[in-house]
Amino acid sequence: MPAHLTLHDTLTRTDREVTPLDGKTLRFYCCGPTVYGPAHIGNFRTFVAQDVMRRVVEASGTPTLHVRNITDVDDKTIRDSLKAGQSLLEFTQGWTAKFHADCDALNLLRPHTEPSAVAHIPHQIAMIEKLIANGHAYAAADGSVYFRVSSYKDYGKLSHLEDRELRLGASEAASATDSDEYTKDSLTDFALWKARKPEDGANFWPSSWGEGRPGWHLECSAMILEYLGEDFDLHSGGVDLIFPHHENEIAQSCCSTHGKFAHHWMHVAHLMVDGGKMSKSIGNLYTLEDLTKRGYSAVEVRYVLISGHYSTPLNFTMHSLDSARQALQKLAKADKALDRGTAPIPAAPGPFAEAWDTLLKDLNVPGALGSIFGTLNKLKPAALSADESANTRNGLHFMLQALGITLPAIMDEAATDVPAAIQSLAQQRWAAKQAKDWAAADTLRKQLEASGWLIKDSKEGFTVVAK
Ligand code: AMP
Ligand code: ZN
Secondary structure, X not given: OOOXXXXXXXXXXXEEEOOOOOOOOEXXXXXXXXXXXXXXXXXXXXXXXXXXXXXXXXXXXXXXXXEEOEEOOOHHHHHHHHHHOOOHHHHHHHHHHHHHHHHHHOOOOOXXXXXXXXXXXXXXXXXXXXXXXXXXXXXXXXXXXXXXXXHOOOOOOOOOOOHHHHHHHHHHHHHHOOHHHHHOOOOOOEEEEEEOOHXXXXXXXXXXXXXXXEOHHHHHHHHHHHHOOOEEOEEXXXXXXXXXXXXXXXXXXHXXXXXXXXXXXXEEXXXXXXXXXXXXXXXXXXXXXXXXXXXXXXXXXXXXXXXXXXXXOXXXXXXXXXXXXXXXXXXXXXXXXXXXXXXXXXXXXXXXXXXXXXHHEOOOHHHHHHHHHHHHHXXXXXXXXXXXXXXXXXXXXXXXXXXXXXXXXXXXXXXXXXXXXXXXXXXXXXXXXXXXXXXXXXXXXXXXXXXXXXXXXXXXXXXXXXX
């Protein structure tokens, strides 16, 4: 059994062990959400994969330091805060709170540090000053500052793009964005500081180049330096961030510090809908709320999001949520069959060693889930001694903890005929009861009764029956 997780590294294109540089704590950074609306489940595919990575590292005995930023100033946050008639801060704080609520529902461990771009303007200005001083950046006539891509010979090493393709990408981006890009010396150069424009409203900050705001790529470099230093273990985001965002982060950081920046790069493939990328701009997105309104629970959504290997695109369907519900019920029943009321023993995979081993190899969640079900299918709980039963249950809990899955209440067989929305309400009521939130449990019971359904509780779960 390998002691450490191995992960594919985008930079070297090899699978490498994830071990801390300092021999103690795995220090890693994830690009966080842009808070101008609810995150969609595509975004959450990436955040959930990063959460499983963290849980697996911690379960293998290595503590972590997890930093994830909040992007609270860019074209979209400014545009939509003005539309909403709110200050940028008020607007982004509202969407940050919504993001946190969704993260909690999806059982994502909170990062240890969650810095925001607006709270780190001086750090970003300081980095620009360094880059200008050492010849990697220049101020243009309009007061914007650009990174001179030709000054950094390793530019493009992460995305493995040819020079020609880089230029093509940048010229497309330039024509798609703003007209004052002509002030740049070269099309590939990207903005570190954007001079104030009328459409920015009150959202600008003073600098020695004039009023304006930082370019998007810069915030991650500046906050990484502040919270993780010049060298750190691992950096992660969705595949769309490889170029230009992460390429630009490397350029900014490596040219303003003496460090190597991230020593390992983990990129999560996209969640697709009907074969296309799920994104806000295309409008084919689902939020967690959309799915809970359709009667699915957050753990079912999480199960779907982890059910494909993180490095392969995953096609989302409603049917996959139904399959997740069945799989979770199977796990909950197996757990119940193993419960002899014995005391817990130290966390270890036990009979699920093969599943754990699979998980450690490039975070193979689908393989691990397959192995868990394989082991459970062969199991005859009644034939186990109390110790064997406890050991197996403990192993199951170890795996579920690493995957971040909390088991739902068991629904009886007849309940499969109950509409998904009703099952979801009943599960929410059960969760409220477990949390001793009697008022919420009561309200939900009344809501169910009003819809024509009764709940009968037992020790391990509940049954929903038509009135
Ligand atoms: P954003 O809020 O757009 O800055 O994105 C937050 C995170 O979600 C980034 O790591 C993106 O790469 C990731 N992301 C965006 N769309 C998808 C998608 N359809 N599937 C998986 N990850 C995504
Ligand atoms: Zn970033």
